[in-house]
Amino acid sequence: MKFNSALKTITSYEAGKPIELVVREYGIDKDQIVKLASNENPFGCSPKVKDAVREIIDNMSLYPDDSMVKLKNALGQKYGIGSDEMVIGAGSDQVIEFAIHAKAHNGSKVLMNSVTFAMYEIYAKQVGAVIVRTASREHDMDEFYTLYCEHKPSIIFLCTPNNPTGDAIDADAMLSFIEKVDNDTLVIVDGAYMEYARFKDPSKAVEPRELIQKFENVLFLGTFSKAYGLGGMRVGYGIARASIIKALYKVRPPFNITTLSLEAASVALEDEPFVAGCIVDNFKEMKRYEAFAKLKGIQLIDSYTNFVTLSLPEEKNSSQIAQALLKKGMIIRDLSSYGLNAIRVTIGTEVQNSRFFELSEPLL
Ligand SMILES: *Cc1c(COP(=O)(O)O)cnc(C)c1O
Numbered sequence: 321m322k323f324n325s326a327l328k329t330i331t332s333y334e335a336g337k338p339i340e341l342v343v344r345e346y347g348i349d350k351d352q353i354v355k356l357a358s359n360e361n362p363f364g365c366s367p368k369v370k371d372a373v374r375e376i377i378d379n380m381s382l383y384p385d386d387s388m389v390k391l392k393n394a395l396g397q398k399y400g401i402g403s404d405e406m407v408i409g410a411g412s413d414q415v416i417e418f419a420i421h422a423k424a425h426n427g428s429k430v431l432m433n434s435v436t437f438a439m440y441e442i443y444a445k446q447v448g449a450v451i452v453r454t455a456s457r458e459h460d461m462d463e464f465y466t467l468y469c470e471h472k473p474s475i476i477f478l479c480t481p482n483n484p485t486g487d488a489i490d491a492d493a494m495l496s497f498i499e500k501v502d503n504d505t506l507v508i509v510d511g512a513y514m515e516y517a518r519f520k521d522p523s524k525a526v527e528p529r530e531l532i533q534k535f536e537n538v539l540f541l542g543t544f545s546k547a548y549g550l551g552g553m554r555v556g557y558g559i560a561r562a563s564i565i566k567a568l569y570k571v572r573p574p575f576n577i578t579t580l581s582l583e584a585a586s587v588a589l590e591d592e593p594f595v596a597g598c599i600v601d602n603f604k605e606m607k608r609y610e611a612f613a614k615l616k617g618i619q620l621i622d623s624y625t626n627f628v629t630l631s632l633p634e635e636k637n638s639s640q641i642a643q644a645l646l647k648k649g650m651i652i653r654d655l656s657s658y659g660l661n662a663i664r665v666t667i668g669t670e671v672q673n674s675r676f677f678e679l680s681e682p683l684l
Contacts, residue, residue, distance in 0.1 A: 412556025
């Protein structure tokens, strides 16, 4: 059967291997497996969230509140924005999809960093858009500007902190760049890890409210999947001026967030101390990775997230190392599909991280 020809150049997104698959494929005991592959919060979510979800479990039979009042109020309060300035998606992934479908079409250009989140390209290609990438591994705002002038893209993605490398853009440099972009170009600032950057170095953090006050063409993305520990609930959001949000609503399917997910995300925002504690622990544990990398003489990219990326020397092959670790029950991310000889490791609990050091010591 012939499919939409735009699909020809798309490679399906390769998600981190679920634990159950490793149990089946390698016959390893479930509790012997450590998954540090998808940047999930190793402490899960706030216990208050679990209680709240249990409390409304009987509502599963009811369609969710499609106006999402509770979550929108909670987000509105957190960020100081109005409910007409946000859209909720099944993960911020879905908001990326909305944005591309609303703005790009066949032949549109979409500008992004050389190495960045894989879904931008996948959604852009679905509509036949042309991908333009920078050359440098880290976001270089001067290079972005040069490519912007040359290609006049309809969408620009800035992923800060960036996945899968962990580095972040200097906020002032980013704001000066956006100032030079015309208002018909949609600039998407993906802040999936912004909670971590804000803690580690405020000069790398941008506030969504400031962004949308300054710019009429910016869409900020946030998610509950990382710091808030709700990856399994699939909730993310986009924040922008009402004129952009209105367009995104036209491509949004109704009831795109489940009743239980809406409750979980709303209550997660009520327990900020839980998230703050996880972030403190994250950076404490990151120091151990830094020490480990130094000891092994491996380059660790300075990270503003809940993962570290280890650039391996030529003689160590990232795919082979990831595979060898997998056989021992340690799931991490090989970055060879991004053109990097590197591995990405989500920072886990103290015990999980120790296990990573122990298992990878003889390999690295
Ligand atoms: C995880 C991630 C997302 C989206 O995650 P969702 O689970 O769909 O909310 C978006 N962008 C980046 C850079 C990510 O790492």
